Amino acid sequence: MITFCNRLYRAYGILTGPALCVLLIGLLAMAVTACGSSPVTQQPSWLYRNTRAIIGGQVDVTVEIADNANQNSPIAVDLIVVYDEKLMEQLMGMTAGDWFAKRSQIRRDYLDGAGFDSWGWEWIPGQKVPVQKLPLKPAAIGGVVFAKFITPGAHRSRINPFDDVTIFLRENDFAVNIPNDITDNIEFSED
Numbered sequence: 001m002i003t004f005c006n007r008l009y010r011a012y013g014i015l016t017g018p019a020l021c022v023l024l025i026g027l028l029a030m031a032v033t034a035c036g037s038s039p040v041t042q043q044p045s046w047l048y049r050n051t052r053a054i055i056g057g058q059v060d061v062t063v064e065i066a067d068n069a070n071q072n073s074p075i076a077v078d079l080i081v082v083y084d085e086k087l088m089e090q091l092m093g094m095t096a097g098d099w100f101a102k103r104s105q106i107r108r109d110y111l112d113g114a115g116f117d118s119w120g121w122e123w124i125p126g127q128k129v130p131v132q133k134l135p136l137k138p139a140a141i142g143g144v145v146f147a148k149f150i151t152p153g154a155h156r157s158r159i160n161p162f163d164d165v166t167i168f169l170r171e172n173d174f175a176v177n178i179p180n181d182i183t184d185n186i187e188f189s190e191d
Contacts, residue, residue, distance in 0.1 A: 058135060058136060059133075060134075060164040061119075061132040062166040063132070064169070065129065069123075070169065070171070071172070073125070074124050075122065075124075075125075075148060075149065076120065076147070077145065078120045078145070078146045080117070080143060082115065082116045082140065082161075083139055083141060087115045088141055095153070095155065096148050096154065100146065100148050119132070123169070136162070143160065143161035143165075144156060145167060147169065149174075157175070157176040159176055163177070
């Protein structure tokens with residue numbers, strides 16, 4: 001078969017059948033793997049993020065925890081990937097306290113992964129956390145991170161579910177996807 005395709009190519013300059021499929025698959029594989037993160041931003045490229053949006057994939061969650069995070073108390077953190085517009089609106093109106101109080105009922109209201117997927121952790125100040133690799137289904141419309149701090153405030157952050165996430169847990173609040181040297185100098189609001 002390959003010999004036949006080679007003859008057609010040499011005779012007419014046309015790729016056909018299996019040779020064309022192999023070429024297209026190879027080009028697609030090179031495009032996806034070559035489109036890793038930008039060396040400047042360390043964020044995945046546009047093509048890589050949009051491929052995740054169509055076929056799913058994996059999202060890396062990196063966590064940096066200050067030695068005095070949450071005033072030296074453990075911190076519960078939930079990351080939610082949402083597939084339902086109405087639920088996304090509802091979550092964006094909640095504080096972290098609301099989420100942690102109502103999450104059991106919300107899980108019962110949405111059948112197994114139909115409206116959202118969620119992952120939860122509890123970490124202590126100064127803990128070194130390995131990168132969390134989360135599966136991502138296609139068709140996510142948004143994401144939210146909630147962190148249960150002792151201090152008053154919303155303690156909620158919207159995320160793009162197709163980007164890798166870095167969570168910076170600090171003394172009184174948290175930030176998502178900004179460089180560590182910037183978060184060290186930020187006074188987080190306590191709204």
